[in-house]
Amino acid sequence: MPKSKTTQSLLNTSVYKHRNLLKFCYFLLAFALLSCGNDTKTKNAGDANENATTATETSETTSNKTILFFGDSITAGYGLDDTNDAFPGIIQNKIDSLGLHYQVVNSGVSGETTAGGKSRIDWILNQDIEIFVLELGANDGLRGVPISETKANLQAIIDAVKAKSAAIKIVLAGMQLPPNMGADYTTQFKAIFSDLASENNLAFIPFILKDVGGIAELNQNDGIHPTAEGHKILAETVWEVVYPILVASEK
Incomplete structure (x- = not known):
């Protein structure tokens, strides 16, 4: 049966609307895909920028040279509420305030002897070190x-550092004992450090506890380990010797 003109017109209109609806749907779909693509590009760009920033920060951190403090409870900051108050932490603050590119590594172990230091030096030297402070x-x-054993152990540590790299600057911190250890022993003990510094051509801190050792108010109740105030003075003593090396190495 032939369709009337009215029916045919309605069909045409319906088809037209349907086609327009499909076009509109395709348009929405295309727009959505493009939007997703732009979002992905934006996200990827953001991730790339973030990764670049992180890489830069990491590069800046890893570009810092290492100054390693290898010592006993004095270096470790024994008895302090915050080990950052120990002299190596104070040295780090000085370095940061001057914008010098050095990172302090505190390798102090309470109770450490020269024999203990000798036994762990190879492991410590697995990292790159610019300046090595031996305490x-x-x-x-x-x-x-x-005396002979102590000197031999310290010499072995010095030799290990030199074998790692002749470019490492070694700073030797001297120590003195209270007189109750006997005059001969204390005299020979004090001479260990100056002799080693001279024999090995090392930068030398004659007495790391200068203006602190034996002063009650600058030491803890045991009379041996410095207080936070004592460490501030100790840091100045170390800084006098270490600072010129830091500046020279920056050039």
Whole structure:
């Protein structure tokens, strides 16, 4: 049966509307896909920028040279509420305030002897080090370890550092003992450090506890370990020797 003109017109209109609806749907779909693509590009760009920033920060951190403090409880900051108050932490603050590119590594172990330091030096030297500050010997002296043994252990540590790299600058911190250890022993003990510094051509801190050792108000109740105030003075003593090396290495 032939369709009337009215029916045909309605069909045409319906088809037209249907086609327009499909076109509109395709348009929405295309727009959505494009939007997703733009969002992905924006996200990827953001991730790339974030990764670049992180890489830059990491690069800046890893570009810092290392100054390693290898010592006993004095270096470790024994008895302090915050180990950052120990002299290596104070040195780090000084370095940061001057914008020098150095990172302090505190490798102090309470109770450490020169024999203990000798046994762990190879592991410590697995990292790159620019400046090595050696502060060991006090516990040997307090235990009455033979002078020759203490000196040999310190020399072995120095040799290990030099074998790692001749470019590492070594700073030797001297130590002194209270007189109750006997005049001969204390005199020979004190000479260990100056002799090693001279024999190995090392930067030398004659007495790391200068203006702190034996002063009650600058030491904890045991009379041996510095207080936070004592560490501030100790840091100045170390800084006098270490600072010129830091500046020279920056050039």
